Amino acid sequence: MTTTVSSNNPKAIQPDVDKSKSFTANFKVWRGDSSGGELVDYSVEVNEGEVVLDIIFRIQAEQANDMAVRWNCKAGKCGSCSAEINGRPALQCMTRMSSLPPGETVVVTPLRTFPVMRDLVTDVKFNYEKAKQIPAFRPRPRDADGKYRMAQIDVERGQEFRKCIECWMCQNVCHVIRDHEENKPSFSGPRFFIRLAELDMHPLDTNDRKVIAQEKHGLGMCNITKCCTEVCPEHIKITDNGIIPLKERVADRKYDPLFQIFGRNHRKH
Amino acid sequence: MTELERHSYDVLVIGAGGAGLRAAIAAHEGGARTAVVCKSLLGKAHTVMAEGGIAAAMGNVWPDDNWQVHFRDTMRGGKMLNNWRMAQLHAQEAPARVEELEEYGALFDRTPDGLISQRDFGGHRYARLAHVGDRTGLEMIRTLQQRVVALGIDVYMECTITRLLTDGTGEDSNGTNRGNIAGAFGYWRETGRFVCFEAPAVILATGGIGKSFKVTSNSWEYSGDGHALAARVGATLLNMEFIQFHPTGMVWPPSVRGILVTESVRGDGGILKNKDGKRFMFDYIPEFFKADTADTEAEADRWYEDKKNNRRPPELLPRDEVARAINAEVKAGRGSPAGGAYLDIASRRTPEYINKRLPSMYHQFKELADVDITKEPMEVGPTCHYIMGGVEVNADTQAAVVPGLYAAGEVGGGMHGSNRLGGNSLGDLLVFGQRAGHYAAEYAKSTTAKIADGQIEVAAAEATAPFDREGGDNPYALHAELQATMNELVGIIRDADEMNEALARLQGFKQRAKNLTVTGNRQFNPGWHLAIDLKNMLLCSEMVAVAAIERKESRGGHTRNDYPVADKYWGTQNIVLSEKDGTVSFKLQPLPVMPDDLKILFEEPK
Numbered sequence: 001m002t003t004t005v006s007s008n009n010p011k012a013i014q015p016d017v018d019k020s021k022s023f024t025a026n027f028k029v030w031r032g033d034s035s036g037g038e039l040v041d042y043s044v045e046v047n048e049g050e051v052v053l054d055i056i057f058r059i060q061a062e063q064a065n066d067m068a069v070r071w072n073c074k075a076g077k078c079g080s081c082s083a084e085i086n087g088r089p090a091l092q093c094m095t096r097m098s099s100l101p102p103g104e105t106v107v108v109t110p111l112r113t114f115p116v117m118r119d120l121v122t123d124v125k126f127n128y129e130k131a132k133q134i135p136a137f138r139p140r141p142r143d144a145d146g147k148y149r150m151a152q153i154d155v156e157r158g159q160e161f162r163k164c165i166e167c168w169m170c171q172n173v174c175h176v177i178r179d180h181e182e183n184k185p186s187f188s189g190p191r192f193f194i195r196l197a198e199l200d201m202h203p204l205d206t207n208d209r210k211v212i213a214q215e216k217h218g219l220g221m222c223n224i225t226k227c228c229t230e231v232c233p234e235h236i237k238i239t240d241n242g243i244i245p246l247k248e249r250v251a252d253r254k255y256d257p258l259f260q261i262f263g264r265n266h267r268k269h
Numbered sequence: 270m271t272e273l274e275r276h277s278y279d280v281l282v283i284g285a286g287g288a289g290l291r292a293a294i295a296a297h298e299g300g301a302r303t304a305v306v307c308k309s310l311l312g313k314a315h316t317v318m319a320e321g322g323i324a325a326a327m328g329n330v331w332p333d334d335n336w337q338v339h340f341r342d343t344m345r346g347g348k349m350l351n352n353w354r355m356a357q358l359h360a361q362e363a364p365a366r367v368e369e370l371e372e373y374g375a376l377f378d379r380t381p382d383g384l385i386s387q388r389d390f391g392g393h394r395y396a397r398l399a400h401v402g403d404r405t406g407l408e409m410i411r412t413l414q415q416r417v418v419a420l421g422i423d424v425y426m427e428c429t430i431t432r433l434l435t436d437g438t439g440e441d442s443n444g445t446n447r448g449n450i451a452g453a454f455g456y457w458r459e460t461g462r463f464v465c466f467e468a469p470a471v472i473l474a475t476g477g478i479g480k481s482f483k484v485t486s487n488s489w490e491y492s493g494d495g496h497a498l499a500a501r502v503g504a505t506l507l508n509m510e511f512i513q514f515h516p517t518g519m520v521w522p523p524s525v526r527g528i529l530v531t532e533s534v535r536g537d538g539g540i541l542k543n544k545d546g547k548r549f550m551f552d553y554i555p556e557f558f559k560a561d562t563a564d565t566e567a568e569a570d571r572w573y574e575d576k577k578n579n580r581r582p583p584e585l586l587p588r589d590e591v592a593r594a595i596n597a598e599v600k601a602g603r604g605s606p607a608g609g610a611y612l613d614i615a616s617r618r619t620p621e622y623i624n625k626r627l628p629s630m631y632h633q634f635k636e637l638a639d640v641d642i643t644k645e646p647m648e649v650g651p652t653c654h655y656i657m658g659g660v661e662v663n664a665d666t667q668a669a670v671v672p673g674l675y676a677a678g679e680v681g682g683g684m685h686g687s688n689r690l691g692g693n694s695l696g697d698l699l700v701f702g703q704r705a706g707h708y709a710a711e712y713a714k715s716t717t718a719k720i721a722d723g724q725i726e727v728a729a730a731e732a733t734a735p736f737d738r739e740g741g742d743n744p745y746a747l748h749a750e751l752q753a754t755m756n757e758l759v760g761i762i763r764d765a766d767e768m769n770e771a772l773a774r775l776q777g778f779k780q781r782a783k784n785l786t787v788t789g790n791r792q793f794n795p796g797w798h799l800a801i802d803l804k805n806m807l808l809c810s811e812m813v814a815v816a817a818i819e820r821k822e823s824r825g826g827h828t829r830n831d832y833p834v835a836d837k838y839w840g841t842q843n844i845v846l847s848e849k850d851g852t853v854s855f856k857l858q859p860l861p862v863m864p865d866d867l868k869i870l871f872e873e874p875k
Contacts, residue, residue: 015608017523033792049522051637061745065796066789070310072488075528075633077407078313094636117459118793128311128426136419137374148371149383155376159401162376162408166312202374 021048025097027055029067030109033118039107040064046097052108053081053092056120068119076233079167083120084109089169089231111172124168130188134195135212139204150203161198161242163234164191170228170238176221187218190228194242200249210253213246222247273725274464278304278423279713280706281453281468283430283495286314287406287698288678288705289474290413291366293422295706296472301713303706304423304466306455308490311424312414315476315488316698319406320531320629322388322398323699324692325363329384331395331576336360338394341870343693345557346392346587347657347686348825349840350508353863354664355684359693359700366699367399375412377401388626389536392587392690394561395576396536403533403629409695428464430455430494431801432728433471433502433674437721440503442849444727447503450673451718454728458798461791463729469718470709472667472675473499473660474702478512478809480802482653482760483752486518486529492802493809495680499660500808500848504669507682507843509658509809510816511826513689514761516591518652521607525637527652530612530630532691534647535584537626538573539614541595542646543603549610550583553594558586589688589825592651596761599650609650615643651761655694657685657826658816661845667705673718677705687825735800736791741784744799751778751806759814764830772814779807779851811853816844819855 025046028039042059053071060067071081074093081092086100086107100106114122142148170190177183196213199205213219228238236242280296282289285307296303307314326339340360344351367385371377377399378386389396401408417424432454439447452467475495479487500506517530535541543549554562562583563569569582584591595610605611614623620643624631627642634640634647659682660669667675678698685693735741758771785800822836823829846855 015606047523049638050524054524060795061743061749065743065745065787066794068793068795072309072313072315072490073318074488075318075525076636077404077629078317078488080309080313096637121459121793123459124310131415132418137415139372139374147368147384150376150379151383152379152381152386155379158376162401162411163404164411165317165407199374202376204371205374 017047022046026105027059028105028107031119034116050097051093052085052095056092068121070121077165079165082111082167082169084111089172091167091233094233113172113178126184127168127171127191130192133216134192135207135209137199137205138207140206148204154203157201158198160236161194163236164194165234167233169231173227173231175225175227187221190238192217193219193246194236194238197242197246200246210250214250219247219250277467278302279468280470280472280709281306281466282472282474283453284474284476285311286316286474286476286678287409287413287695288702290417291699291702292472292474292677292706294416294420295703296710297420297422299707299710301710304425306425306428306430308429310426312410314410315491316406316410318529319695320403321390321533322400322405322692323367323695324393324398325367325696326360326397327364327385327387329380330387334395334397337870339397342393343690346690347688348835349686350824350860351686352664352683352861353867358664359684359696362700363696366703370412373412373416375408388533390691391532391585398692403531403627405695427458428455429458430498431732433498434720434724435502436718443501445724446721449718450671451720454725456732459793465725467720469716470673470713472677472705472709473680474678475680477656477679479653481751481755481806481810483756484527485653486515486527493805495676496659497805497808499669499674499676502671504671504674505661506812506846507658507661508816509812509846510820511657511687512653513588513655513657513826514592514651515654516588516595516651517612517649519638520609520648520650521638530647530649534612534614534627534630538617539612540584540617542611542613543598544605545603549598550594553590554583555590562586587688587690592761593828595650605648607648609648611646612649613646615645655679655689657687657689658682666708667701668708673712675705675709677701687827732801735785735787735797738784738786741786742781744785744787744796744803747778747781748799748803751810755810759817762828762830763817765818768814768818775807775811775814782807808848812846815853815855816846819844
């Protein structure tokens with residue numbers, strides 16, 4: 001491609017890729033659809049500083065125009081490009097090539113827990129259906145002057161969970177549903193447990209979701225293996241700060257006769 | 270045609286970013302049967318990447334702040350080319366729109382007395398950006414998304430609209446007749462199957478055009494779909510030459526070049542230095558902002574704590590000024606090794622403060638560039654970020670000139686004039702999303718529109734055409750050429766000869782785009798999707814180039830070497846573009862004149 005380089009714009013002044021640091025990598029990318037598929041080999045150039053998604057783009061542009069992949073922000077903020085890289089769930093846009101074992105083939109496959117649509121794109125509808133089953137936020141009335149007041153320390157607990165970028169990797173690794181399709185109807189998964197926890201800890205919320213967490217969303221099926229916490233790209237302590245306190249609150253509600261007297265603030269975690 | 274999937278609504282919203290979701294909520298509340306269509310999954314829209322905050326004069330941190338000050342900042346930031354009425358409505362209504370988000374469950378950072386915290390940003394006299402650390406866009410999108418789900422509004426995810434449909438009562442263009450809006454036609458990305466929506470009111474909330482540029486902060490969805498869809502049914506577009514190059518995008522490694530580095534870094538105390546360690550922004554304070562800007566480092570540093578007796582640091586000049594300054598430093602050979610400037614907060618704030626206020630930036634630099642921003646400076650440079658130009662709309666209702674068509678957010682034009690202030694985008698999405706939804710619902714109540722015969726067939730044939738051809742261009746290659754052309758020839762600094770060269774090339778690209786070839790089948794095929802999106806990018810790029818050649822001055826997001834200063838005459842003119850049968854034309858239209866009671870705000874002694 002030839003372009004005249006303008007002296008006006010940064011392109012002319014910014015250094016190009018240092019090709020002396022480039023190398024050729026072997027990629028195996030899963031190609032196929034709901035009827036089946038296979039790993040396909042690609043030999044592709046890698047430049048300094050690139051991430052897996054850059055390489056997928058290069059394969060797409062030069063060797064496989066129709067390779068399906070989801071992505072949006074390419075900056076680890078939207079959670080679109082989750083896949084399994086060498087068998088580990090990761091965001092393709094945040095996995096630097098330099099973090100992978102040098103010289104080894106890179107295997108990229110779609111999230112295993114969800115049905116494949118095509119290539120690296122899975123049908124994650126499950127999560128959006130579960131989202132609809134969470135009782136909505138119901139705030140208390142505003143203060144007399146029309147404002148809401150909350151202390152920073154009180155909003156921070158919920159803020160941790162609201163960092164979630166819905167990449168669905170915690171849902172993908174949760175063994176309750178990873179190899180047990182039959183559990184999906186009665187189990188919403190870690191993403192929605194922290195959503196329930198967030199609402200339950202919200203300083204303004206008046207809805208009680210403890211019974212529904214247990215009975216409809218399958219909180220009791222979680223046995224705290226912490227796989228979800230391990231893969232969270234936002235480093236949310238899903239199990240320790242979300243699921244366990246939620247389980248304790250549910251247990252309080254279930255077994256604690258004093259709850260009737262002291263209400264929801266009986267035990268602060 | 271085989272079985273075509275059809276749906277019928279009162280109001281159809283295209284796009285599920287901040288503006289689209291807010292519009293859908295408002296239309297639903299207005300009693301309209303409402304649906305949202307989006308190219309990605311719900312909650313992945315580009316709004317998710319907005320970092321800094323939502324500008325709203327709530328006065329929680331600085332009681333002196335009010336809508337008049339915000340309005341004045343907005344107009345001055347836009348170099349007085351804004352639609353004054355939109356700037357006024359935005360300044361007046363943003364606080365209520367932000368507070369509404371709390372009712373939907375948003376958790377903003379708080380002031381010591383429990384109110385929504387507000388932070389400093391470029392071009393704003395007071396700290397007025399409601400925020401959550403530096404991930405405000407995520408909070409906003411998630412809040413609106415959860416509200417849309419709670420209200421039970423239908424969302425069609427991963428579905429792309431390729432054409433707006435009309436009742437056919439208007440002039441003939443692009444193979445069908447224009448007229449009143451009657452619906453929209455598109456395809457499911459998963460299957461490639463077609464889908465048709467019947468709706469008398471359509472709200473465009475499709476964002477911007479950044480994917481026409483090589484170095485951009487924008488996601489793949491930013492292919493100017495709304496701009497192009499609107500133009501093809503006869504809507505007019507305003508001032509497409511104004512493109513904001515955000516001064517601070519990442520510049521290294523090359524693969525991440527363009528990814529946004531939030532203005533909050535400067536708002537929270539970060540400064541810009543050249544390779545010699547000089548804080549160079551003091552050399553780039555324009556006459557227009559001299560009275561508001563500190564001219565010594567000591568005064569600039571005092572301003573963070575005492576805004577009454579000190580003026581703003583020059584790093585917090587509006588974005589166009591800062592982007593040009595960095596560009597000039599790099600061009601003069603004083604740039605960093607990767608061709609940018611140094612953005613330094615490490616030497617000015619504690620690691621604890623940086624981690625608290627900028628967690629997302631810390632993470633981004635650590636993961637992508639191996640840089641610890643609490644210990645060393647970042648390297649940054651301009652990146653294509655936002656288009657101020659867009660669909661010409663009625664300031665109060667967001668109605669375009671085509672009956673039944675509305676536009677809100679980045680796809681709408683006028684609000685930001687020639688340059689947008691940071692934080693004014695999220696406010697814009699909420700304020701005008703709400704207005705568009707409200708007025709579209711009202712319009713739809715009293716209107717029915719029937720899709721004219723033959724339109725669906727034309728739209729379907731057009732969409733699948735790339736599969737019927739062989740030996741044409743690869744869409745990826747053409748896209749790369751387009752991006753390089755726009756970046757280098759219609760970029761941050763412009764010249765007539767370079768822009769004419771770009772326009773000539775664009776004509777060539779247009780011909781080649783008619784013969785793109787795609788491989789594979791219709792099932793989730795990104796090559797095919799790109800071939801369709803490219804047509805929109807090419808139309809938008811041509812409009813950008815045409816308007817940029819015409820506007821013979823430098824103002825805001827339009828800087829020319831050959832006309833380096835702002836011109837009084839051009840300060841009163843909007844360039845209004847339209848399209849017919851693939852040909853772009855324009856006319857000049859006087860800017861609406863601000864009433865006297867608002868003019869006074871610009872005369873006050875400072």
